[in-house]
Amino acid sequence: MSNKKISIIGAGNLGISLAKGIVQKDLLPASNVILTRRHLESIEWMRKDGYTITDQNVDAVSKSDVVILCVQPQQLNMLMEEIKDSISRDQTVVSVITGVSLEELGKYFENDVTIIRAMPNTAIAIGESMTCLASENGSAGKMAFVESVFNSLGETMVIDERLMQAATVLGASGIAFFMRYLRAATQGGIQMGFHPEEAQKIAVQTARGAASLVILDKSHPEVEIDKVTTPQGCTIEGLNEMEHQGFSSALIKGLMTSFHKIKLINQ
């Protein structure tokens, strides 16, 4: 276990999930994690678990090796005006804030502070996030520690920052896309005769099994499809009908539409 101190500035949904994951996975004890927000009532309960809870951002930042910025994009500027002068070159700043580039973050600092962008998804709440990380000035040691933080909450991948918007669509928005698949599969199951909760259980566990075959067996989706599609059988008939209706094409077009939209928003 490391001796580092982490402050999570803006302990809302994501910040609380991050804090819980770090402690539950034994990366750091709760006493090494400082949580800040302006209204403390809703996180008071975390104090008894050993976290430091405060509304004093400057004090929290000055006591930390790693500062994780978890506020909403529109709250960033006011926060940075408050804390920027308290952050030194020895520290690492991690931003999970959607759509704020390393260049924009860098403008707040006169010295060469290490800044790392992180794009997790909502499965971080259960330690199953896919988190993409990008930095232009992070040393190997600093990046490795931040990777270990997010590895305690799922899987991580270090990417070029130019791919951050694509990572947002594929990984963060991706949760919504897979949820829609699960809902549609459940509705198909209901139409075939299952009760909703039965249909959902079958759809969800089947999706987990499919993902696990690729993850654990390092298999390829098409190899697994070939194993299920008996010649002239029901699976190939259904699969081909889905493709005639544009299944793969609809998915790719949806991803690209989200991608174009995020580029427009961040222009």
Ligand SMILES: NC(=O)c1ccc[n+]([C@@H]2O[C@H](COP(=O)([O-])OP(=O)(O)OC[C@H]3O[C@@H](n4cnc5c(N)ncnc54)[C@H](OP(=O)(O)O)[C@@H]3O)[C@@H](O)[C@H]2O)c1
């Ligand atoms: N949710 C996701 O899946 C996801 C994925 C990737 C990235 N993100 C990004 O993560 C960030 C946080 O998302 P979230 O869902 O956790 O938002 P959230 O629940 O609204 O949390 C933001 C927190 O920041 C606090 N805050 C605002 N200004 C502050 C300040 N000056 N000092 C201290 N605390 C302050 C707010 O509490 P008070 O009002 O009490 O201060 C609030 O609890 C966003 O920028 C989002 O784009 C989210």
